[in-house]
Amino acid sequence: MKNYTTKEVAELFSVSERTIQRHIATLIDSLKNPTNKGLSIPFDVVNFLALRHGYDKLTTDGDSLSEQENDYPYVEYFTEQEYEEFKKRITEYPFLKEQINISQEYLESLKSQIxxxxxxxxxxxxxxxxxxxxxxxxxxxxxxxxxxxH
Structure with missing residues (x-):
């Protein structure tokens, strides 16, 4: 599993690095403030842990979990080549969307000319x-x- 720096995460979400650091600090602080019933974990962190747990195929003893496979029967993994293609398509999307908008404007101008x-x-x-x-x-x-x- 790849690890990211705060700078990489900031670039990924188009925000400042300081914003990411504040979010992380808030999450850590919320985990440090126990309630009467134990730790107080925000809902979005629970969702993150559930997602991460879904990809964790090993038990504490290192055995593979077939039960988890039943919980997520439709999990598919990208090959490295498929992932690179997916990444390329995702990065191309804004450019292609802009090109479509430009093409639609051009089409409208052609309709007006016609x-x-x-x-x-x-x-x-x-x-x-x-x-x-x-x-x-x-x-x-x-x-x-x-x-x-006549």
């Missing part, structure tokens, strides 16, 4: 139809003036 070009196309189409109609009227008037309308 709408603009569609409206522009319809205006040009209307202008062309009016020009064709005016040319037909002009031809009709010229034909009438020359007497070719």
């Amino acid at each position: 709408e603009y070009f569609r409206m522009s196309y319809h205006r040009q189409l209307d202008i062309h139809e009016k020009l064709i109609e005016s040319v037909k009227e002009r031809n009709f008037i010229e034909a009438k003036e020359k007497g070719l309308d």
Whole structure:
């Protein structure tokens, strides 16, 4: 099991090293203040111990615990390669999320451009139809003036 320095934990949670030291000091102080019934252990520490106990497969005598395996029948372990891939994906996640947001903004701008070009196309189409109609009227008037309308 890997051990971390307070600096590494601070970087992991994006907080100052002093914040981590204060949290640890608070936990230690809470363990030092016994109540009438023994030590006072915060709930989050109990959860941590339960999680850590779940991964502890050895008894005090060093025997393997098959009972614990029954308590957590779906525990799977990463291979070193799978863990490195998982770590890589986790670190890539914020970058990929930002790229998705940028892509969505770009897509919205493209949609706006398409709408603009569609409206522009319809205006040009209307202008062309009016020009064709005016040319037909002009031809009709010229034909009438020359007497070719019979």
